[in-house]
Amino acid sequence: MKTIKSMMNHLYWADGRILDALEKSATKNKDLLKLVRHVAVAEIVWLSRLLGKGTEHYALWEEAEDLTAVRTMFEENAEQYRVYIEGLKESELDEMIDYSNQSGVQFRTSVRDILLQVILHGQYHRGQINRALRIDSAEPAQVDYITFARL
Known part of the structure; x- marks a missing residue:
């Protein structure tokens, strides 16, 4: 459980770092904005599945107009995942979750x-x-786990 908590803390940190890099670059690249929004929405979708909620109303690949809304999604995700994980027992990690993917196909996967x-x-x-970002001559974000672990 300690490893998962640490990796999730890295995720929250890395989400913020990548948003900072995108903001600093002032990119208007719609594909990049769509991709970062996709990451935020995918986090919501998986948490919803963990909580036994439906996910059919989430669109994974919509365009993002700006990064403000995406940052808000990441911040809300972090808070909700923290609450979920704090309430999670080690023994519950291997419990199986039944869910449907966005196409309606049924799956069963462990927490x-x-x-x-x-x-x-x-x-x-x-x-x-x-x-x-590097191809566009912008500064990429350092998001390696080891960088986070050294903080």
Whole structure:
């Protein structure tokens, strides 16, 4: 549980760092804005599944007009995940969750694997965003776990 909590704390930190880099770059790249919004919405979707709520009303790939709304989503996600994880017992990590994906296909996955999906999914897309920032001659965000762990 300690590792998952630490990795989730890294996720909250890294979400903020990538938003800071996007804001600093002043990018108008709609694909990057869509991608960072996708990460925020995916976090909401997975938490909803963990809580036994439906997710069909969430659109994973809508355009984002600006980063303010996305930052608000990330901040709300962090708070809701903190509450969820604080109430989670080690023994509950291997409980199975039944849910439907956005296409209505049924799945059954452990709480542990869902949390790892959230952690790894965000890191994957932050890497994509950083690469695009570098190509656009903007400064990418340092979001490596080790950088966070050294704080």
